[in-house]
Amino acid sequence: MSKEITTREADYSQWYNDLVIKGELADHSSVRGCMVIKPYGYALWENMRDQLDKMFKATGHVNAYFPLFVPKSLFEAEEKNAEGFAKECAVVTHYRLKNDPNNKGKLIVDPEAKLEEELVIRPTSEAIIWNTYKGWIQSYRDLPLLINQWANVVRWEMRTRLFLRTAEFLWQEGHTAHATKEEAIEETTKMLDVYAEFVEHYMAVPVIKGVKTPNERFAGAEDTYCIEALMQDGKALQAGTSHFLGQNFAKAFDVQFLNKENKKEFVWATSWGVSTRLIGALIMAHSDDQGLIMPPRIAPLQVVIVPIYKGEESKPIIDDKVALLTRDLKALGISVKYDNSENARPGWKFAEYELKGVPVRVAMGLRDIENNVVELARRDTKEKSTVSFEGLALHILQLLEEIQQQIFNKALAFRNENIREANTWDEFVEILDAKAGFVSAHWDGTSETEDKIKEQTKATIRCIPLDNKQENGKCILTGNPSTQRVLFARAY
RNA sequence: CGGGAUGUAGCGUAGCCCGGUUAUCGCGCCUGGUUUGGGACCAGGAGGUCGCAAGUUCGAAUCUUGCCAUCCCGACCA
Numbered sequence: 131m132s133k134e135i136t137t138r139e140a141d142y143s144q145w146y147n148d149l150v151i152k153g154e155l156a157d158h159s160s161v162r163g164c165m166v167i168k169p170y171g172y173a174l175w176e177n178m179r180d181q182l183d184k185m186f187k188a189t190g191h192v193n194a195y196f197p198l199f200v201p202k203s204l205f206e207a208e209e210k211n212a213e214g215f216a217k218e219c220a221v222v223t224h225y226r227l228k229n230d231p232n233n234k235g236k237l238i239v240d241p242e243a244k245l246e247e248e249l250v251i252r253p254t255s256e257a258i259i260w261n262t263y264k265g266w267i268q269s270y271r272d273l274p275l276l277i278n279q280w281a282n283v284v285r286w287e288m289r290t291r292l293f294l295r296t297a298e299f300l301w302q303e304g305h306t307a308h309a310t311k312e313e314a315i316e317e318t319t320k321m322l323d324v325y326a327e328f329v330e331h332y333m334a335v336p337v338i339k340g341v342k343t344p345n346e347r348f349a350g351a352e353d354t355y356c357i358e359a360l361m362q363d364g365k366a367l368q369a370g371t372s373h374f375l376g377q378n379f380a381k382a383f384d385v386q387f388l389n390k391e392n393k394k395e396f397v398w399a400t401s402w403g404v405s406t407r408l409i410g411a412l413i414m415a416h417s418d419d420q421g422l423i424m425p426p427r428i429a430p431l432q433v434v435i436v437p438i439y440k441g442e443e444s445k446p447i448i449d450d451k452v453a454l455l456t457r458d459l460k461a462l463g464i465s466v467k468y469d470n471s472e473n474a475r476p477g478w479k480f481a482e483y484e485l486k487g488v489p490v491r492v493a494m495g496l497r498d499i500e501n502n503v504v505e506l507a508r509r510d511t512k513e514k515s516t517v518s519f520e521g522l523a524l525h526i527l528q529l530l531e532e533i534q535q536q537i538f539n540k541a542l543a544f545r546n547e548n549i550r551e552a553n554t555w556d557e558f559v560e561i562l563d564a565k566a567g568f569v570s571a572h573w574d575g576t577s578e579t580e581d582k583i584k585e586q587t588k589a590t591i592r593c594i595p596l597d598n599k600q601e602n603g604k605c606i607l608t609g610n611p612s613t614q615r616v617l618f619a620r621a622y
Numbered sequence: 623c624g625g626g627a628u629g630u631a632g633c634g635u636a637g638c639c640c641g642g643u644u645a646u647c648g649c650g651c652c653u654g655g656u657u658u659g660g661g662a663c664c665a666g667g668a669g670g671u672c673g674c675a676a677g678u679u680c681g682a683a684u685c686u687u688g689c690c691a692u693c694c695c696g697a698c699c700a
Contacts, residue, residue: 477660
């Protein structure tokens with residue numbers, strides 16, 4: 131029983147790590163801050179990626195691929211962006227190794243092979259992409275340009291955590307160019323909606339759509355929109371961002387187009403991204419002390435069938451019956467695995483698939499076959515039921531849908547219970563310390579106040595919700611007048 | 623990068639303070655058999671540069687120094 135996992139209560143961080151590693155999503159690698167995404171974890175990412183990709187294409191985007199390396203001179207062109215990422219850039223300075231004359235069998239960097247210009251490994255691709263767009267855009271007829279890329283990026287983080295913050299991570303980044311400000315803003319919010327739809331509908335994680343304060347804004351953006359999710363320990367997690375970049379990058383890279391009046395204008399830009407971090411959100415939003423809980427719509431495996439053999443002669447009987455079910459499930463587009471491996475007994479398999487979060491488990495033995503039933507177990511509630519073999523595949527299809535809903539509803543209820551209003555500083559601090567979650571409070575709108583609150587409580591303004599109601603109040607810290615509440619939380 | 627902890631077989635560990643035969647135990651793994659409705663049992667077997675590198679010593683898992691990695695708490699961040 132080396133697979134026991136730490137409980138959330140005992141050590142939330144350890145619980146999270148146990149799920150990632152023992153659930154076989156990912157592992158630490160021998161590269162500092164970088165993880166190996168294992169087949170089960172990668173299958174999850176593929177499902178997420180495929181769904182997002184469909185949604186991007188449905189909204190008119192196409193995929194392309196830009197280089198991993200960004201020449202330093204391009205990288206520094208948009209000053210705010212460069213400054214924001216400068217501290218966490220890996221930089222390639224040489225292009226060759228050679229044998230170490232003083233140490234046989236070892237290699238050293240060849241000092242003769244220094245690059246004329248250093249190459250920054252992209253922490254994000256605005257620079258290289260806008261440098262490219264300059265050559266692609268001349269006329270208003272070239273706009274809008276709606277491009278996405280699936281890529282890896284590197285951010286040299288001080289402290290890393292599996293999926294939540296790794297030095298290298300996988301993501302997608304959309305980079306669009308528009309003729310008007312209005313159209314660019316519309317694109318920004320449209321993609322935010324796509325993200326919210328994906329995260330809620332497929333990952334079953336409820337999110338709050340909002341806009342960031344200047345302090346939390348993406349370096350080089352005019353406005354950063356975000357979706358914020360709440361984890362079971364009461365900490366918030368930024369699940370995706372969509373930036374309105376104004377004309378900052380167009381000006382930095384001199385990307386202009388001729389409008390219908392034959393006048394030159396700078397184009398308007400957006401960028402938006404979600405990453406493998408979403409997997410961290412998925413884990414922390416749903417899972418329990420028995421392991422992962424995968425939402426059926428993106429689960430790497432939706433159904434597992436475990437045979438309960440009784441003697442050698444029972445095997446072909448059960449195998450044959452299972453084959454019928456497997457065929458029916460596949461016909462409905464349900465992913466299914468028949469685990470008839472002999473090296474583990476049923477109890478072990480039950481525990482294993484619970485750890486991995488497979489939504490539905492089917493157990494079938496001779497006893498069931500005699501009664502023309504199976505035992506169904508759902509991962510989210512751990513309820514078991516005995517169900518007729520007739521119409522079973524359809525029944526499972528419905529059950530998967532029900533589980534998807536149930537997981538979302540549970541996470542939504544938790545999230546909603548954990549948004550609390552604070553009207554005094556004491557109340558604010560007490561909620562953060564005793565209950566965590568989101569705290570909805572008035573803020574005077576200044577960066578100074580935001581900084582002070584962060585300093586004193588570690589809480590940041592996660593966002594100003596898009597559907598915020600306007601109400602007069604007094605800033606929680608300074609008592610200065612405020613026109614709306616904003617959402618504070620401690621965050622990942 | 624600052625503070626704290628850890629690193630012994632695939633995993634979890636004993637031994638380290640006080641250096642001394644062949645490095646302990648459990649799980650897992652392999653072979654054979656019996657099994658299978660919630661993490662099976664019996665018998666036999668394989669598996670170790672004690673994180674890496676130097677140093678002290680007749681002798682280092684154990685002492686010293688440096689490095690690497692991981693975890694926790696800060697700063698930074700998607």
